[in-house]
Amino acid sequence: FTPATGLFLQLHQRLLDIKQLTLEHLIDQHSSKANIFRDALTALPLGVLPTRSSNAITAVTCDKLNAPEVVNALRVDHGIEVAPNGGDLRQRIFRVSHMGEHHAQDLEALIEALEHITGRNQAMPDPILEGQQ
Numbered sequence: 001f002t003p004a005t006g007l008f009l010q011l012h013q014r015l016l017d018i019k020q021l022t023l024e025h026l027i028d029q030h031s032s033k034a035n036i037f038r039d040a041l042t043a044l045p046l047g048v049l050p051t052r053s054s055n056a057i058t059a060v061t062c063d064k065l066n067a068p069e070v071v072n073a074l075r076v077d078h079g080i081e082v083a084p085n086g087g088d089l090r091q092r093i094f095r096v097s098h099m100g101e102h103h104a105q106d107l108e109a110l111i112e113a114l115e116h117i118t119g120r121n122q123a124m125p126d127p128i129l130e131g132q133q
Contacts, residue, residue, distance in 0.1 A: 030055040030098050037096060037110070037111070044115065046061060049061050057097050059094075065117075065118065067084065074117070077113070082094050083096070
């Protein structure tokens, strides 16, 4: 038996980080990221399941969109990875993590990508410019 030494070293470093930053700070950080993301979703044709979600992850519902297509568009067109769902809700749900090294710019990029995919951020044609072509 050979232990996965690298994993133990990573775990040790993460525990040192938690001790330095404090567990309360990390919990507040995850909560803040989750709330910012969920607040931004209210302007989009997407929902959140359940109504009292964990701060670690958000299950995003796509009632009028195909969830695997949204996941693929995020990956291919925007370089953003989210987790597809499985089972009976595969076509309706994908998941977004709020843990780890995510920054404000990452959340902004995700929201902008979802706006683009859902059609909320498509530029309206300019009739003046169209007439000049």
